[in-house]
Amino acid sequence: MNQEQTVAKSPIQSEVERVLDAMRPVIQEDGGDIELVSVDDEGHVKIRFQGACVGCPSRAMTLQSLIERNLQEYVPGFSSVTAEDA
Numbered sequence: 001m002n003q004e005q006t007v008a009k010s011p012i013q014s015e016v017e018r019v020l021d022a023m024r025p026v027i028q029e030d031g032g033d034i035e036l037v038s039v040d041d042e043g044h045v046k047i048r049f050q051g052a053c054v055g056c057p058s059r060a061m062t063l064q065s066l067i068e069r070n071l072q073e074y075v076p077g078f079s080s081v082t083a084e085d086a
Helices: 011-028 059-074
Strands: 032-039 044-051 080-084
Touching: 011 032, 011 044, 011 059, 044 059, 059 080
Parallel strands: 044 080
Antiparallel strands: 032 044
């Protein structure tokens, strides 16, 4: 019998996902998307841009002005966010 193991999400990861989900429609309006790659115990978040966001010249501004700002405001324990290439 094959059993699936469920890995419990940390409270910070759940909060990061909630904030990213709230921002997703704004990013999708321009044909892009974001994927949460990881969140570590120190509050460092890694995301991956998708769709039209890949290679977009406004990507850095989106990361700082939209994503980082909202994570700082709404996620206790957040430290930093970086984007990795697809």
